[in-house]
Amino acid sequence: MDKLSPVDLSTLHERVYSRLREAISQGDFVPGEVLTIRTVAASLGTSSMPVREALRRLVAEKALVQQANRSIAVAPFNLVMFGELIRIRMAIESMATRYAAQKVTPALISRLTEVNERMKAAVHDKDVEALLDSNKTFHFTIYAAAEMPQLFEIIQGLWLRTGPYLRAAYRSVPGAERHFLDGTRVHARVIQALEAGNAQRAGANIALDIGFTARRFGPKIAQMYSAPEDAAQPTVA
């Protein structure tokens, strides 16, 4: 009888890693927040070992930082480094887009169009979570089309490091949907360029999308996290 579905054979520290990574991506942690091994282990119901390895990996991926104290914390927000990351993202993601332009298929175009429509609908519904998800899907659908797995992983790492801040900002800025309406227009131009086989223009519009978003929300993020300690500490979760 073959009625049995395959069991999950991932290791415990991999599952812990996934959980933590997801939480970081969602901006569930406050930048600078310290994660102790024992605490995380207790709240996840495991022993220390898997947590230790998961934290080590996340530090290696720069999603967490190890301080001089040797304690591990969520990467604190720093406007200079954020700006640098954005410039890197603009360059690398537009490169990925240019490569993707060489591998455009009708299926890709229709998939992108569909995702962008979903994003427009989310704007209309003021559904921030659906908005962020469809935006991410739009970008990564393009990057996957480039068929460069190593480049893809580099980009994932960059999103892991910029995503939390942007998500937190989107959530806390009233009327952030309006900005994403412009985003869908830029996306439309990307689709158009891809369909026309214009790699340069597609890449340039992706860079525009990233740069415009960062410029719109960067100051807000800085304001949120550069803590004058008397002000209410923003709860991100």
Place this chain on the structure above:
Amino acid sequence: MDKLSPVDLSTLHERVYSRLREAISQGDFVPGEVLTIRTVAASLGTSSMPVREALRRLVAEKALVQQANRSIAVAPFNLVMFGELIRIRMAIESMATRYAAQKVTPALISRLTEVNERMKAAVHDKDVEALLDSNKTFHFTIYAAAEMPQLFEIIQGLWLRTGPYLRAAYRSVPGAERHFLDGTRVHARVIQALEAGNAQRAGANIALDIGFTARRFGPKIAQMYSAPEDAAQPTVA
């Protein structure tokens, strides 16, 4: 009294990490070679724990790979992925060079000139190790000048993944010095462009340097490491 220099307060797994990383960079391991925790621990005179964490980190940095067996091995050579890495390096390192061009100082120019002279001397002396070191120094001096620490670390990661193969190829190709004589000429053009403030041309020449080297040695690497089944397609770019 300030006569005391700071003591080394690094952890054991950091030192293990450094040693392994250095060995990998130098191409001391055969691609595909399995590293067992106990063996490494024994040969380094430590217990398993520090080795475990060091290996975990190197896997996260893609210098090592974890196979389905759960055993950890040196990343095997794969011409397709190598070609992809080279394309990524060309794009990212030329970007770093363009940023560096905006921060050129006379001191930088003279330092680069000096390093390139040292490289020419190494070519003349047929000193392969000095050659490789000065070549690496030349590149990273430029990238450091860009003053983008996160970009710098991404590039370091890329060198960690392409360096071992290239170093091994250089060592085994008789007369590899001749190629690097051309390299010093390209470097000279980079210096010239940087001095003239021509970011575009400086970046283009760095990309040329990378691409030319990879195309020259890529097939040799494939021949060295590929199983006999693969009559390799030597196109890299």
Place this chain on the structure above:
DNA sequence: TAGTTTTATGTGTGATCACGCATCACAGAT
């Protein structure tokens, strides 16, 4: 002899513990 099962060895994973360092509060000294 070929194919299959069994056994043995080695390895990664996760749990647990001892140790040393960092941090903070408090008491005593200046």
Place this chain on the structure above:
DNA sequence: ATCTGTGATGCGTGATCACACATAAAACTA
């Protein structure tokens, strides 16, 4: 009132062990 030594507490680090799984050699069956 400020500074400094002391003790308590919490945490990361590294060592050690039990267990499960993988691999391959050995033994067995047909």
